[in-house]
Amino acid sequence: xxxxxxxxxxxxxxxxxxxxxxxxxxxxxxxxxxxxxxxxxxxxxxxxxxxxxxxxxxxxxxxxxxxxxxxxxxxxxxxxxxxxxxxxxxxxxxxxxxxxxxxxxxxxxxxxxxxxxxxxxxxxxxxxxxxxxxxxxxxxxxxxxxxxxxxxxxxxxxxxxxxxxxxxxxxxxxxxxxxxxxxxxxxxxxxxxxxxxxxxxxxxxxxxxxxxxxxxxxxxxxxxxxxxxxxxxxxxxxxxxxxxxxxxxxxxxxxxxxxxxxxxxxxxxxxxxxxxxxxxxxxxxxxxxxxxxxxxxxxxxxxxxxxxxxxxxxxxxxxxxxxxxxxxxxxxxxxxxxxxxxxxxxxxxxxxxxxxxxxxxxxxxxxxxxxxxxxxxxxxxxxxxxxxxxxxxxxxxxxxxxxxxxxxxxxxxxxxxxxxxxxxxxxxxxxxxxxxxxxxxxxxxxxxxxxx
Amino acid sequence: xxxxxxxxxxxxxxxxxxxxxxxxxxxxxxxxxxxxxxxxxxxxxxxxxxxxxxxxxxxxxxxxxxxxxxxxxxxxxxxxxxxxxxxxxxxxxxxxxxxxxxxxxxxxxxxxxxxxxxxxxxxxxxxxxxxxxxxxxxxxxxxxxxxxxxxxxxxxxxxxxxxxxxxxxxxxxxxxxxxxxxxxxxxxxxxxxxxxxxxxxxxxxxxxxxxxxxxxxxxxxxxxxxxxxxxxxxxxxxxxxxxxxxxxxxxxxxxxxxxxxxxxxxxxxxxxxxxxxxxxxxxxxxxxxxxxxxxxxxxxxxxxxxxxxxxxxxxxxxxxxxxxxxxxxxxxxxxxxxxxxxxxxxxxxxxxxxxxxxxxxxxxxxxxxxxxxxxxxxxxxxxxxxxxxxxxxxxxxxxxxxxxxxxxxxxxxxxxxxxxxxxxxxxxxxxxxxxxxxxxxxxxxxxxxxxxxx
Numbered sequence: 001x002x003x004x005x006x007x008x009x010x011x012x013x014x015x016x017x018x019x020x021x022x023x024x025x026x027x028x029x030x031x032x033x034x035x036x037x038x039x040x041x042x043x044x045x046x047x048x049x050x051x052x053x054x055x056x057x058x059x060x061x062x063x064x065x066x067x068x069x070x071x072x073x074x075x076x077x078x079x080x081x082x083x084x085x086x087x088x089x090x091x092x093x094x095x096x097x098x099x100x101x102x103x104x105x106x107x108x109x110x111x112x113x114x115x116x117x118x119x120x121x122x123x124x125x126x127x128x129x130x131x132x133x134x135x136x137x138x139x140x141x142x143x144x145x146x147x148x149x150x151x152x153x154x155x156x157x158x159x160x161x162x163x164x165x166x167x168x169x170x171x172x173x174x175x176x177x178x179x180x181x182x183x184x185x186x187x188x189x190x191x192x193x194x195x196x197x198x199x200x201x202x203x204x205x206x207x208x209x210x211x212x213x214x215x216x217x218x219x220x221x222x223x224x225x226x227x228x229x230x231x232x233x234x235x236x237x238x239x240x241x242x243x244x245x246x247x248x249x250x251x252x253x254x255x256x257x258x259x260x261x262x263x264x265x266x267x268x269x270x271x272x273x274x275x276x277x278x279x280x281x282x283x284x285x286x287x288x289x290x291x292x293x294x295x296x297x298x299x300x301x302x303x304x305x306x307x308x309x310x311x312x313x314x315x316x317x318x319x320x321x322x323x324x325x326x327x328x329x330x331x332x333x334x335x336x337x338x339x340x341x342x343x344x345x346x347x348x349x350x351x352x353x354x355x356x357x358x359x360x361x362x363x364x365x366x367x368x369x370x371x372x373x374x375x376x377x378x379x380x381x382x383x384x385x386x387x388x389x390x391x392x393x394x395x396x397x398x399x400x401x402x403x404x405x406x407x408x409x410x411x412x413x414x415x416x417x418x419x420x421x422x423x424x425x426x427x428x429x430x431x432x433x434x435x436x437x438x439x440x441x442x443x444x445x446x447x448x449x450x451x452x
Numbered sequence: 453x454x455x456x457x458x459x460x461x462x463x464x465x466x467x468x469x470x471x472x473x474x475x476x477x478x479x480x481x482x483x484x485x486x487x488x489x490x491x492x493x494x495x496x497x498x499x500x501x502x503x504x505x506x507x508x509x510x511x512x513x514x515x516x517x518x519x520x521x522x523x524x525x526x527x528x529x530x531x532x533x534x535x536x537x538x539x540x541x542x543x544x545x546x547x548x549x550x551x552x553x554x555x556x557x558x559x560x561x562x563x564x565x566x567x568x569x570x571x572x573x574x575x576x577x578x579x580x581x582x583x584x585x586x587x588x589x590x591x592x593x594x595x596x597x598x599x600x601x602x603x604x605x606x607x608x609x610x611x612x613x614x615x616x617x618x619x620x621x622x623x624x625x626x627x628x629x630x631x632x633x634x635x636x637x638x639x640x641x642x643x644x645x646x647x648x649x650x651x652x653x654x655x656x657x658x659x660x661x662x663x664x665x666x667x668x669x670x671x672x673x674x675x676x677x678x679x680x681x682x683x684x685x686x687x688x689x690x691x692x693x694x695x696x697x698x699x700x701x702x703x704x705x706x707x708x709x710x711x712x713x714x715x716x717x718x719x720x721x722x723x724x725x726x727x728x729x730x731x732x733x734x735x736x737x738x739x740x741x742x743x744x745x746x747x748x749x750x751x752x753x754x755x756x757x758x759x760x761x762x763x764x765x766x767x768x769x770x771x772x773x774x775x776x777x778x779x780x781x782x783x784x785x786x787x788x789x790x791x792x793x794x795x796x797x798x799x800x801x802x803x804x805x806x807x808x809x810x811x812x813x814x815x816x817x818x819x820x821x822x823x824x825x826x827x828x829x830x831x832x833x834x835x836x837x838x839x840x841x842x843x844x845x846x847x848x849x850x851x852x853x854x855x856x857x858x859x860x861x862x863x864x865x866x867x868x869x870x871x872x873x874x875x876x877x878x879x880x881x882x883x884x885x886x887x888x889x890x891x892x893x894x895x896x897x898x899x900x901x902x903x904x905x906x
Contacts, residue, residue, distance in 0.1 A: 037527060041701045044530035046500035047523035050784050052489075053506065070486040071506040081486075088482050091562045095478065122523050126530040146702035146826075147884070181826040183703035191826040222827075230671065261476050262584035262620055265627055344481055379823045380903070381833025381853050385620055385629045388668070388851030390903040392823075392831040409829060411855055411903030413671060450671030452855070452901040 001031040001053045003156050003168040009073070010160035013057050013082065018162060021086050022059035026100050026161035028298070028341040029055040032153055035122040037129040039148035039178075042137075044129055047122045056341040057081060058100075061089035065098050069342045100163040101321040101333055106302035111289025116201035117172035120152035128208060132176055135212025140182070142223075143216045146191070148178040150208075157341070165300035173197060173291065174204050175435075176211055182219040189222030190408065192377070192395050197291045197435035218376065218395055225408035228398040228451040234372045234424070235412055235447040236364060236399075242442055243433035245378035245389070247281075247352060249416055252384045254308060254316075255336075255347040256323035263385050265417060266314060273312045275420035280355035281309040283318075283336075291435030292351035298337040299345050306334055308349075320345045354439040357426020364425045364443045371400040373410065373449050380411070387416040393449075409452030422446045458496030458524070459538060460517060461604075463741060464508070464597040465491060465783035471590035472564050474572040479565055489783035494520040498535030499528025504784040539767035541774035542745040543604040548738035550610035551731070552639025556591050557611065559640075564589055568615075571649040575619045578657020581664060583622040585657065587649075589615050592888070596741070604743025612636065612734060612888055613643050614878045617653045621660035628666075628850065630659025630835065631818075635734040635877030635890070642732030646873070659818070659836060666850040669837060671904030675813030676854060677806055677840070677867075677897045681875035682816050682832060684891030687721050687794045688876065689822040690830035690858035692891075693883075695751050695759075696777070696789045697766035705828035705859070709757045715862030717755040718896075720797040724748040725776050727874070727890075733793040734877030734890035737779070741787040746776030752862075763789050781885040788883060796893030799868025803895045806867045808843040810897065815840055816854065819876060828858040837902075849904075856900040869895040 001009070006029040013027035031053040038046045056069040059082075066088030068081045129150040136143055152174040159167050175197035182189040194215040196207040237246065253264040266274060285293045285303040296302055299321050307315045319327070320337035322345070338348035365372065373396055380391010390413040397404045425443030432438045466488035473480045489506040490513050501523030505516040528535075568587045575585035591613040599605050614635030621628050632652040636642040647655075678686060693699060694706040701707075706714075715721070725746025727733035737746045742764050749759055762770065763778035766789065778787035807815065818835025833853050839846040874892040881887045 037530065040698060041533075043533045044499070044527050046493075046502050046786060047527035048501075048786065049503045049519045049523050051505070052784060054487075065481060067481065068484045068486075072486070072488060073506075081484075084484050088484065088561060091560075091565065092482060093479050121526075123526040123529075126526045130530040144703045146699060180702060188703055188705050188707075188826050188828075190829065261586070262622070342485065344483060379825070379831050381820050381831075383629060383851070385627050386851070390833070390851055390853035392829065392853075392855050392903075394825070408827065409855065409857070409901060411671065411831075411853065411901065413668070413851065413853070413903045448671060448904065450901065450903055452673060 003158055003170060006031060006156060006158035007160060007168060009055060010158050013055065013078065014160050014162055017057060017059050017082050017085065020082050022061055024060040024100050024162045026058045027055060028159045029053065030155060030157045030341040032155045034151060034153035035120060035125050036149050036151035037122065037125040039129055039133060039145050042133065042145050044126060047126055049122050054341045057085050058344065059085045059089050060098050061086060063094040063096060063098050064089045064092040065095065066092065067344050097322050097325040099321065099325055100161045101299050101301050102163045103165050103301045106167065106295040109286055109288060109293050109295045112171040112199055112293065114172045114200040117152050117174045118154045120174065125150045125152060132208055132212050135209055136216045139213055139216035140220055142182045142184050143180060143219045144183050145178055145180040150176045159300045161300065167296050167300045169295055172199055174201060176208055178211065178215045180219060182223050184223050187223060189219060189225065190394055192218045194218065195434050199289050199291060221406055222395055225406040228373060228407040228410040228449065230449060230451045231371055232448050233445060234367055234370055235444050235449065236372050236374045237442045237444065238376050239431040239439045239441055240433055241375045241378045242354065242439045243437040245382065246416065247437060249382045249384040251349045254318050256317045256319045256327065257347055259317055260323065260326055265385065265387060269314050272314060274314050275309060275312040276423040277311045278357055278423055278426045279309055279312050279420060282307050282353045283349040283351060284353060285350035287351055290351050294350065297335045298339040301333045301335045301337060303335040303350065318347050318349065320347050323347065352437045356428050356430050356440050359425045359427060361427040361429050361441055364427055364441060365399055367399060369401060371398060373398055375412065382416060389414060389416055411450045413448045419444050458494055460601040461493040461742065462599045463491045463783065466595040467592060467782055469590060469592045471588065472568045473588045474568045475586040476584045477576065479569060482565065487782050490516060491780065491783045491786065492516045492520040493786060494524045495536060496521050496524040497528040499524045499531050500536065501527060502786040536765045537768040538764040539774050541764060541767065543743050544606035544739040544745050546606060548606065548608045550637060550736065550738065552642060553593065553609060553611045555639030556613050557593060567649060571617055571653040574650050574653035575617050575657045578619060578654055579661040581621040581623050581661045582657050583620050585619045587617045598741065598743040600743050606739050606743050608739055610637055613640065615643065615649060616878060617656045619657040619660040621664050623664045626664060628660050628663040630656045630663060632656045633878035636732035637727065637734055637736035638732045645732060662848055663836060663850045666848040668851050669849040669902055669904035671902055673899060673901050675810055675897065676900050677810065677813065677815045677895055679817040679895060680873035680892045681819040682834060683796050683893040683896055684876040685819045685822040685832045687796050687893065688791060688889065688891040689824040691721060691751065692723060692791045692794045693824050694828060694858065695761055697760045697762045697770065698789050700760050704826050706757065712757055713755050714757045714859040715752055715755040716865040718799055718865050718868045719752055719755050719862050720750065721752040722748055722750045723761055723791050723794045725792045727793060728795065729872045733874045735792040735888055737792055740776040740778045741780045742778040744774045744776045744778065746792060749775040761789055761791065763787065779887050781887060785885045790881060790883060790887040791889050794891045796896065798870050798872045798894040801867050801869050803869050806869060806895060806897050807840055807845060810840045811842060813840045814838065814902065815845060816852065829855060830858055831855045853903040854900045855903065861898050861900050864899040865896050867897040
């Protein structure tokens with residue numbers, strides 16, 4: 001369904017909802033097409049073709065909320081969904097903070113659509129999946145691809161609200177993922193995964209080649225892993241570990257709903273140092289062509305570049321429209337309403353960047369006589385409310401006196417908010433993890449390392 | 453289907469879910485979600501293709517079959533190995549309807565909102581240290597019809613309600629959290645079989661309050677007694693994933709070990725589509741998404757590995773019967789090998805005997821999350837742990853994770869209690885797409901590595 005038809009669908013939903021008793025209504029619709037070839041057990045397995053159009057309808061009746069999402073677009077199904085949404089709103093309590101934002105027109109974010117990606121066929125993905133496998137196997141045949149995929153897709157979206165918001169956006173994406181491990185005789189190394197994503201076709205083939213080789217090297221590194229030794233001290237987090245372990249928990253407690261509900265340890269820390277001066281974190285969904293970029297958030301509010309932490313000092317929380325109204329005092333949405341046609345607006349970052357440091361990675365890895373555990377990935381549990389974390393080092397190594405040994409059965413434990421204040425080095429080199437989080441490596445002191 | 457080349461599988465799949473979220477005394481949101489359509493798999497020219505459509509008219513379904521066939525030919529051109537074959541297995545015919553559907557769906561929304569509001573209030577008032585609480589109720593209703601060109605012709609209906617309660621406590625600027633969750637396949641009498649919502653809310657609040665004063669554990673290898681929820685995580689994460697036949701073929705640690713001892717002889721471990729021991733396990737399915745009857749598969753018997761978990765394709769490769777483990781989350785997902793209700797069989801001892809027989813160790817309760825590796829290494833987050841000193845329960849500790857090598861840890865099991873509990877019914881397994889699962893067992897005692905302070 002094209003943008004014009006999606007707008008017509010949204011118009012019909014909003015108009016019908018208001019006729020049916022809603023005081024306010026917002027309709028979001030999305031139409032996507034997706035082609036993919038999946039790899040399994042070192043071979044091409046299944047080629048997929050999917051197309052779907054879904055919508056979400058949010059209604060307010062005397063300040064009470066109802067929400068429905070569905071993918072059936074026939075008249076009878078649409079009518080039933082509208083009735084369901086209004087029926088919900090009629091039994092929900094009134095909430096003075098419910099409302100729909102009134103937003104100005106967004107600035108265009110260039111580079112979200114590429115005709116070359118839109119033209120990718122399922123046959124193309126099969127060809128590239130084979131090439132990706134060959135790259136992996138070309139490094140070392142001991143690397144096994146348990147699963148993987150090469151995908152391409154288009155997405156068209158529209159939003160109409162009774163408050164006057166009316167936006168559309170079209171985007172493309174192409175991505176590849178690998179999951180597997182190295183097997184050498186009876187020895188099975190730790191699994192690893194890796195991926196690349198892009199909005200544009202140009203340059204993606206080169207990324208595909210790099211992905212295959214990088215993945216294979218990561219898997220091979222786990223062969224011959226030994227147990228580390230227990231100590232309290234230095235740990236070096238890879239960009240993947242920072243992106244998947246540190247930042248998600250941190251940004252979850254920066255969401256205004258976590259603050260309001262008493263689930264954020266940062267609630268009273270606005271304007272205070274929560275990390276070392278070397279830590280500067282920005283969310284920028286206006287970056288041209290970036291995978292997480294978008295002109296408007298889930299509610300149609302224009303996105304913007306937002307400094308979350310600057311030189312260690314907390315600069316901002318993340319708001320959607322509801323949380324801004326709940327805070328009051330003229331607070332406004334920061335354009336961080338997350339979600340899709342299938343969900344009510346939540347709160348999330350979109351395109352994170354952690355600033356590079358001033359120390360080359362090679363120097364960070366040189367602890368001299370002090371041991372450093374390098375964490376390729378962290379497989380563990382983090383309680384964002386308390387900050388306590390504990391888990392296993394994956395694809396990691398022990399670096400000591402110039403020698404590096406792959407390790408297994410080694411855990412790290414500590415507190416996330418103490419970790420942020422214990423950063424002793426930030427690398428100059430950064431990596432974009434899955435296209436949406438760009439981060440350097442971080443050297444942390446004071447972490448408990450327990451070897452099995 | 454008539455006159456079609458190759459193998460064709462059509463799966464009509466409708467999934468309707470409703471949820472209510474209450475937090476800090478306020479009904480935050482309610483949502484209703486419906487997804488329905490037809491997923492089509494075709495095995496043709498030696499390759500698999502998959503396509504789906506949200507439209508149910510014959511023209512759209514035929515178009516999806518054509519698209520799946522074209523995709524199958526594209527994948528066949530890239531394939532290097534032998535063409536896939538399918539083992540037949542016990543293909544289902546007829547209608548399978550699980551109990552409790554009317555009980556859940558016919559209750560008005562006001563009742564569900566009222567219930568969640570009540571439980572949140574109980575948790576919030578659980579102690580003077582509680583700063584905030586939340587309660588979420590949700591339910592999933594599924595209808596499926598699966599028809600294959602080689603004889604499956606089956607319809608199924610089931611409902612899965614679940615409930616989560618969380619409390620956050622605060623004292624002197626320190627925060628701690630406690631949560632309880634339940635999930636079942638069936639009506640509310642299954643959901644609240646072991647405890648009422650009020651009891652769960654009280655427990656969540658008590659946990660959060662008690663953990664405020666808990667210290668962190670010392671890290672190191674130690675004796676642990678695992679509660680059923682942690683046993684559930686162990687059997688699901690540490691063993692279950694390694695015996696999924698697709699992972700076995702890629703080289704998981706379970707590969708080549710059929711017939712070999714992998715655990716103590718006190719360990720018998722199974723995965724079942726049936727809710728064994730009592731009704732309501734959260735991963736119950738009568739038929740899998742290839743139309744195969746979903747029975748009980750013993751994976752480890754008295755410590756010996758005896759079976760993997762299969763779909764029709766892997767069963768053909770291994771020369772065995774399919775085990776009914778092919779599952780798809782929604783109509784637009786293709787079926788993958790997934791677990792259902794995974795459990796350890798009960799033994800003979802009592803928990804009291806096991807604690808009394810432990811000189812130094814921990815009792816671990818309250819599963820948080822878990823992950824497992826191809827090496828058999830697993831990690832579980834645990835909500836709370838109690839130190840055991842000289843056969844008696846002692847101080848509470850927090851921020852605990854345990855890890856180990858699955859088959860090595862199972863080899864150290866030296867005590868298994870005589871009770872049984874399904875305890876992960878609110879759990880979702882992730883493997884590219886979600887799956888509703890359950891897991892559980894008795895209490896067991898074994899050795900593992902505790903992550904903690906140095």
